[in-house]
Amino acid sequence: MKIRELAQLIEGIVEGDGDIDIKGMSGIETAKPGDLTFAMDEAFLASAEKSRASCILTNNSARRSSKALIKVSNPKLSFLIIYNTLNTPKDRESFIHPLATVSDSAHIGKNVWIGSNVAVEEGVNIGDHVIIESNSVVKKNCEIGAFCRIYPNVTLYEHTRLGKNVVLHGGAVIGSDGFGYVKESGKIYKFPQLGRVVIGNDVEIGSNTTIDRGSLSDTVIGDGSKIDNLCQIAHNVKIGKNALIAAQCGISGSTIIGDNVTMGGQAGMIDNLVIGDNVTIGAKSAIIGNIKSGSLVWGIPARPIAQMKRQLAVLSWMEKHFKAITKLLK
Amino acid sequence: MKIRELAQLIEGIVEGDGDIDIKGMSGIETAKPGDLTFAMDEAFLASAEKSRASCILTNNSARRSSKALIKVSNPKLSFLIIYNTLNTPKDRESFIHPLATVSDSAHIGKNVWIGSNVAVEEGVNIGDHVIIESNSVVKKNCEIGAFCRIYPNVTLYEHTRLGKNVVLHGGAVIGSDGFGYVKESGKIYKFPQLGRVVIGNDVEIGSNTTIDRGSLSDTVIGDGSKIDNLCQIAHNVKIGKNALIAAQCGISGSTIIGDNVTMGGQAGMIDNLVIGDNVTIGAKSAIIGNIKSGSLVWGIPARPIAQMKRQLAVLSWMEKHFKAITKLLK
Amino acid sequence: MKIRELAQLIEGIVEGDGDIDIKGMSGIETAKPGDLTFAMDEAFLASAEKSRASCILTNNSARRSSKALIKVSNPKLSFLIIYNTLNTPKDRESFIHPLATVSDSAHIGKNVWIGSNVAVEEGVNIGDHVIIESNSVVKKNCEIGAFCRIYPNVTLYEHTRLGKNVVLHGGAVIGSDGFGYVKESGKIYKFPQLGRVVIGNDVEIGSNTTIDRGSLSDTVIGDGSKIDNLCQIAHNVKIGKNALIAAQCGISGSTIIGDNVTMGGQAGMIDNLVIGDNVTIGAKSAIIGNIKSGSLVWGIPARPIAQMKRQLAVLSWMEKHFKAITKLLK
Numbered sequence: 001m002k003i004r005e006l007a008q009l010i011e012g013i014v015e016g017d018g019d020i021d022i023k024g025m026s027g028i029e030t031a032k033p034g035d036l037t038f039a040m041d042e043a044f045l046a047s048a049e050k051s052r053a054s055c056i057l058t059n060n061s062a063r064r065s066s067k068a069l070i071k072v073s074n075p076k077l078s079f080l081i082i083y084n085t086l087n088t089p090k091d092r093e094s095f096i097h098p099l100a101t102v103s104d105s106a107h108i109g110k111n112v113w114i115g116s117n118v119a120v121e122e123g124v125n126i127g128d129h130v131i132i133e134s135n136s137v138v139k140k141n142c143e144i145g146a147f148c149r150i151y152p153n154v155t156l157y158e159h160t161r162l163g164k165n166v167v168l169h170g171g172a173v174i175g176s177d178g179f180g181y182v183k184e185s186g187k188i189y190k191f192p193q194l195g196r197v198v199i200g201n202d203v204e205i206g207s208n209t210t211i212d213r214g215s216l217s218d219t220v221i222g223d224g225s226k227i228d229n230l231c232q233i234a235h236n237v238k239i240g241k242n243a244l245i246a247a248q249c250g251i252s253g254s255t256i257i258g259d260n261v262t263m264g265g266q267a268g269m270i271d272n273l274v275i276g277d278n279v280t281i282g283a284k285s286a287i288i289g290n291i292k293s294g295s296l297v298w299g300i301p302a303r304p305i306a307q308m309k310r311q312l313a314v315l316s317w318m319e320k321h322f323k324a325i326t327k328l329l330k
Numbered sequence: 331m332k333i334r335e336l337a338q339l340i341e342g343i344v345e346g347d348g349d350i351d352i353k354g355m356s357g358i359e360t361a362k363p364g365d366l367t368f369a370m371d372e373a374f375l376a377s378a379e380k381s382r383a384s385c386i387l388t389n390n391s392a393r394r395s396s397k398a399l400i401k402v403s404n405p406k407l408s409f410l411i412i413y414n415t416l417n418t419p420k421d422r423e424s425f426i427h428p429l430a431t432v433s434d435s436a437h438i439g440k441n442v443w444i445g446s447n448v449a450v451e452e453g454v455n456i457g458d459h460v461i462i463e464s465n466s467v468v469k470k471n472c473e474i475g476a477f478c479r480i481y482p483n484v485t486l487y488e489h490t491r492l493g494k495n496v497v498l499h500g501g502a503v504i505g506s507d508g509f510g511y512v513k514e515s516g517k518i519y520k521f522p523q524l525g526r527v528v529i530g531n532d533v534e535i536g537s538n539t540t541i542d543r544g545s546l547s548d549t550v551i552g553d554g555s556k557i558d559n560l561c562q563i564a565h566n567v568k569i570g571k572n573a574l575i576a577a578q579c580g581i582s583g584s585t586i587i588g589d590n591v592t593m594g595g596q597a598g599m600i601d602n603l604v605i606g607d608n609v610t611i612g613a614k615s616a617i618i619g620n621i622k623s624g625s626l627v628w629g630i631p632a633r634p635i636a637q638m639k640r641q642l643a644v645l646s647w648m649e650k651h652f653k654a655i656t657k658l659l660k
Numbered sequence: 661m662k663i664r665e666l667a668q669l670i671e672g673i674v675e676g677d678g679d680i681d682i683k684g685m686s687g688i689e690t691a692k693p694g695d696l697t698f699a700m701d702e703a704f705l706a707s708a709e710k711s712r713a714s715c716i717l718t719n720n721s722a723r724r725s726s727k728a729l730i731k732v733s734n735p736k737l738s739f740l741i742i743y744n745t746l747n748t749p750k751d752r753e754s755f756i757h758p759l760a761t762v763s764d765s766a767h768i769g770k771n772v773w774i775g776s777n778v779a780v781e782e783g784v785n786i787g788d789h790v791i792i793e794s795n796s797v798v799k800k801n802c803e804i805g806a807f808c809r810i811y812p813n814v815t816l817y818e819h820t821r822l823g824k825n826v827v828l829h830g831g832a833v834i835g836s837d838g839f840g841y842v843k844e845s846g847k848i849y850k851f852p853q854l855g856r857v858v859i860g861n862d863v864e865i866g867s868n869t870t871i872d873r874g875s876l877s878d879t880v881i882g883d884g885s886k887i888d889n890l891c892q893i894a895h896n897v898k899i900g901k902n903a904l905i906a907a908q909c910g911i912s913g914s915t916i917i918g919d920n921v922t923m924g925g926q927a928g929m930i931d932n933l934v935i936g937d938n939v940t941i942g943a944k945s946a947i948i949g950n951i952k953s954g955s956l957v958w959g960i961p962a963r964p965i966a967q968m969k970r971q972l973a974v975l976s977w978m979e980k981h982f983k984a985i986t987k988l989l990k
Contacts, residue, residue: 466795503813616943
């Protein structure tokens, strides 16, 4: 794409040669000839000029440069818009690798790309423009919406349902049995795991993350939610829209989470909780009770963040004055 | 199966049409025609009657209903018994997918089902009625007992031994090298990882869980133990019978765990510990010392749960009276 | 290998029959005929003599034995040296399984072994003596150095670069997109994930561990570093040489770690930190600030270990004297 065309995409103003071809995007340090990079302000602009990039996306007030510029009001946002526009999977021609195993009863949409050693079982329904990379397995009766992208070595259990434009990274396992056992008179019985995983539109799931099918209802991930690597989402969990869940978080069975919730890495929630909207949870927190909308919590167990910080300060003060305190008590 | 036949399985009494065919089981909310659901008491019975289920499993004292009923003394237990009876994999005909790679020196039992792109290496011994789903890999000299079920994308390293009726969920890795290194005069040497993983009967292992082979002895998982998703079991660990280990737990090298131990999610144990029988460990705990049989512990590091709660209460009280305390000290 | 030859490898002295063939190594408990075991001192030597091992590696001052001995100054170190010498993958003949899918544009070195259902995409460069086991996927333009060993079901995303003698255990995912999203005016934009993962020489990565590609720069793992199972290394992280990172650790985006750092299991670091050399981090710690070289820290959040222990002791003391303290305050 030429600089001139990229500029149109973000309503930017071109300074310098608008006919240069841009082949990629990169940060200032790693830029190669043909790359677009971005510079938020004058200081970054100076560094960007020394890089090997062919074009710099910068703000409207920037000075003239030796390199071609695209000027916009918010260079970072424009950079994101260009990335997300170009990152949309291109229409590939329909392709099913001869070493893929696709059931005759599966329905395959238009322009679907299926890599080597993929298994697609009976009754699966795959929408248009879907990509399923090598060595992934899609078990019976799954529904995969249009524009989904499934990276290698992913497993979808029976009846899993993906909305449109869902991305599943390598090794993710969606729809496995939940961890439900009942001890009755010294014997362990497995509790029925019969529900589905239902994932909304525009969801991205990280590598080796696991999401269990519901037991008697469904496990649900709302539109626009993003879940990082190595997370565990247990049976019957419902997550609202636009959640951002960092790596290695765990959410126990039947917990219900509102919209726009953010979880720092390695945080966990016990089962059967109700978490409101717009809740922010600090890294490594343990959530052991319901949380109201708008709360900001941290700790094990999690407390309002200001309270948690005061308690840590009190403990530190106690340690410093421990001799005086013990003396006073005597 | 007809309602009449299901009732016989659990010694229940049929009210209504016992000839209706039951095709599945489900919760009240998600029931479809042909489903069996269950209602513990009158309140649930009213909801169950409004559902689309064809039959309700309920208690002996329940009133008459517009739907067919099976009455028993403990509807939940009976529901579990029916599920576990029907969930036993049916005898499939022997099948090896043409895209599976099975070594000539492997021994394959009766009624074994092997999916596409499975690799079974030299000297493997697979018992009767085993299912190995697509894209799993069984390395040299593994022993797989009768009725085992291995879901897709699982990896078994050399010499791994599974008892009867073991379930391994998607992406689990069993038998990889333990994390053993010795620093000697500034150099890092890998410590020998030569043992096996030996798993007992009736064990279920969650998705993407990892269990390392022993270094010089074996890693052992006792009969009936259940391990959830994304857990890490290190080299030489011995886990007793009927453990319930929730998601994202980690057990460090050579730790020995008794029978009937329960671990909440994200808990961890350091290495070389001895944990007794019937121990219960709260979610996210860090176990850094031995634990006696029958203990109930929680916290980082873990303490008896009542003590842990008191300490949290004391810290909270200190924070509230911090001004008064500092004044007193002056 | 004969006992005599093994002894030469470690400059040991043979006592007894040096012509016995040694076929394996093992601990005292699990030794079989044909095995070499080791005994650090007289007590272990007595146990080792009762084992079924054919040869005992022991120290120079050991008494005579009924079994063949190899005597050295440091039996444990010599045992490690023998293991690491024998554990080096032997030169296999070149082999590409007929069910592997290898792109014509990939460059494959000498004596490379590629198992069934492996996918090697366009532009990949594989060095000499590399082993890629069944069902692993190597995406476009990856570079794999000589003597690398990739176990089954591993996924390498585009442009990943492995040095020499790198070991990747089953299910590891290297190079997936980092977790980078920007909320702008209520919309979630994916931040560009365009960098690579660059792994040095002699690195070992555990099962189901995930390492994300850099966003605008690279994610880097230094020479000799060892990372256990189920760890998460986020985008742009730089880890120095000879790190030892135990299972289930997580390192957030853009954090920079020096050489010789040790992390206990389940520890985590937030993003954008700078961690010095020779830092030791206790299990389950949460690192939320920069750490100087040579520090030993533990806790949530992490503190110097002595301070952390004192604070735990203070809290415990407070709990025991709580009645007296409240009385005093009144």
